[in-house]
Amino acid sequence: MNPAETVDHIPFMIDLSLEETRRRASVMAALGPEWDPAAVLRGEDEAYALLYSGLDAEQRRVYERLVAAGVLPGEEPGRAAAH
Template sequence: MIDRNTSDHRIVEFDLTEHEARRRTEVVAALGDTWDPLAVMEGEADAYRLLYSDLDTEQQATYDMLVSAGVLPAPGRA
């Protein structure tokens, strides 16, 4: 922590680099050896496809409108 005083202001700076590195290490350790990021991404893509499959005409029009407005990601970009 750096504490610099000026006549009108007090400036306090924190370097969170060490904390962030420790946090990331703990997250990876908590995931364990069996975590497969590729399988997770494929599962999310499958869930997205399933969620937006078999839409009726009105639902499809709403979905297309939301994709074109950027509210939902385009197919294959989830």
């Protein structure tokens, strides 16, 4: 039997572009006009610096080994763990 002769399903396609646009608009509306992404990033950098401040020598050594191994992100901008 020719596959073109057996129609057991109806093709269904949907373009989610409009829904994605609505979702993004909803997120921005929920964040509000006072949301400042640069301030958020500065706050994250400050929190990260505070998290690893005050380490003793042994803790600093372990921290540096974890950064070198890619387990923890380093202190560079846009940091993320490699693994």
